[in-house]
Amino acid sequence: MLIKNCSWLLTQNPKREVLRDCSVMIDDGRVTEVGSGSKNADVVIDAAGKIVLPGLINTHTHLSMVLLRGYADDMRLQDWLQKKIWPLEARLTPDACYQGALLGSAEMIMSGTTTFLDMYFNMEDVARAVKEAGLRGFLSYGVIDLFDSAKARSEQEKTKKFYDYVQSLGTSRVQFAIGPHAPYTCSPETLVWAKEFAVKNKVIDHIHIAETRKEQADFQKQHGARVVEYLDKIGALCNRMLAAHCVWLTKSEVTTLAKAGVSVGHCPVSNMKLASGGVAPLPEMFDAGVAVGLGTDGAASNNSLDMFETMKVCALLHKAHRWDATVLNAQKTFDLATIEGARALGIQNEVGSIEVGKKADIIMLDGHDPNLNPIHGKETVVSDVVYSDSPANVHTTIVDGQVLMANRQLVTVNLQQTLQTVARIAKQMVQP
Numbered sequence: 198m199l200i201k202n203c204s205w206l207l208t209q210n211p212k213r214e215v216l217r218d219c220s221v222m223i224d225d226g227r228v229t230e231v232g233s234g235s236k237n238a239d240v241v242i243d244a245a246g247k248i249v250l251p252g253l254i255n256t257h258t259h260l261s262m263v264l265l266r267g268y269a270d271d272m273r274l275q276d277w278l279q280k281k282i283w284p285l286e287a288r289l290t291p292d293a294c295y296q297g298a299l300l301g302s303a304e305m306i307m308s309g310t311t312t313f314l315d316m317y318f319n320m321e322d323v324a325r326a327v328k329e330a331g332l333r334g335f336l337s338y339g340v341i342d343l344f345d346s347a348k349a350r351s352e353q354e355k356t357k358k359f360y361d362y363v364q365s366l367g368t369s370r371v372q373f374a375i376g377p378h379a380p381y382t383c384s385p386e387t388l389v390w391a392k393e394f395a396v397k398n399k400v401i402d403h404i405h406i407a408e409t410r411k412e413q414a415d416f417q418k419q420h421g422a423r424v425v426e427y428l429d430k431i432g433a434l435c436n437r438m439l440a441a442h443c444v445w446l447t448k449s450e451v452t453t454l455a456k457a458g459v460s461v462g463h464c465p466v467s468n469m470k471l472a473s474g475g476v477a478p479l480p481e482m483f484d485a486g487v488a489v490g491l492g493t494d495g496a497a498s499n500n501s502l503d504m505f506e507t508m509k510v511c512a513l514l515h516k517a518h519r520w521d522a523t524v525l526n527a528q529k530t531f532d533l534a535t536i537e538g539a540r541a542l543g544i545q546n547e548v549g550s551i552e553v554g555k556k557a558d559i560i561m562l563d564g565h566d567p568n569l570n571p572i573h574g575k576e577t578v579v580s581d582v583v584y585s586d587s588p589a590n591v592h593t594t595i596v597d598g599q600v601l602m603a604n605r606q607l608v609t610v611n612l613q614q615t616l617q618t619v620a621r622i623a624k625q626m627v628q629p
């Protein structure tokens with residue numbers, strides 16, 4: 198495959214080069230050449246007038262939660278969970294999760310996300326949908342043992358069964374991750390078991406940490422330690438861990454995460470919407486060398502899977518919070534959604550930039566759209582992507598060299614059919 202005449206190409210290579218009027222050659226799902234000159238290829242995509250960039254990476258979401266989008270908003274966290282979200286989730290069938298995952302996949306493809314890290318239940322059905330959609334998904338079953346050893350055993354069995362299922366799918370695009378939900382829903386034994394499983398099987402250990410101040414207060418009361426101190430003490434931290442949120446951390450906890458090699462999935466929109474208070478200490482994480490990626494969290498607390506919006510909100514949140522317009526610039530923010538997100542997932546040698554040898558996960562934006570004009574030059578096109586772009590600008594989405602959307606037409610997901618099925622499921626879900 199050849200993507201030719203790229204008007205702008207944001208490589209995200211180590212020099213963060215922006216190239217003009219160039220082409221990208223793709224063979225067997227990988228980039229084989231980036232440069233000028235016309236070549237022959239079986240498939241040729243003309244990217245004249247397009248801005249070409251690496252696919253965006255969402256490091257924390259709950260895909261099938263798109264089914265709960267807009268159902269319950271503007272509530273306090275505990276009321277929201279107990280009165281609205283949990284009762285509805287109890288009604289989610291395997292088929293509902295499959296259809297939700299298809300809808301979420303369609304949304305991601307149409308908004309330029311090519312890789313994501315997920316946590317939910319009925320994960321075999323989610324995996325099936327992700328495989329069909331063609332996205333690169335790291336999928337974890339959310340383990341919750343509520344400090345009950347019998348439940349812990351059954352959760353471990355479910356996890357192992359899902360691990361085997363993912364291996365049987367036979368695609369490198371769908372990968373297993375282990376998913377201990379949080380330190381307040383999992384016993385220390387389960388947290389350590391998850392870590393050991395992650396290390397042994399070389400998979401991501403996906404967890405929620407320090408989302409709210411209450412979580413920290415409860416740990417102080419129950420364990421005489423802050424959450425990260427507790428996790429360090431029981432031996433649950435490791436360099437395969439990706440911790441979502443990490444809003445309420447001290448500098449000392451950030452240092453502990455950095456020493457253990459833990460990555461962070463920062464979810465600014467969800468944190469603001471759920472009024473988690475506080476702001477994740479990103480500058481301190483950067484200083485300590487923590488790999489940080491961006492996430493949307495589930496669509497019930499966002500309410501979209503829009504990574505362009507997440508980039509913009511992220512940059513604005515930290516500027517407003519620190520009274521400093523320089524604290525997070527456009528390039529750094531774009532890094533978080535691409536190459537740094539890849540680093541947070543441990544796959545920076547495979548995706549996150551458009552470079553020879555890397556997987557061809559590439560998106561194209563329509564440079565003729567009014568909200569992206571004028572483009573002043575190489576120095577400003579990244580600003581356009583971070584501050585002006587929207588999912589509506591995404592024209593083409595490619596994963597592993599496979600076109601998942603061309604000219605805003607989905608190739609792998611039957612959107613009309615999915616919308617109809619989801620509407621039916623949503624109606625059934627809310628019936629008394």
Ligand SMILES: [Zn+2]
Nearest residue numbers: 405441494495
């Ligand atoms: Zn979450």
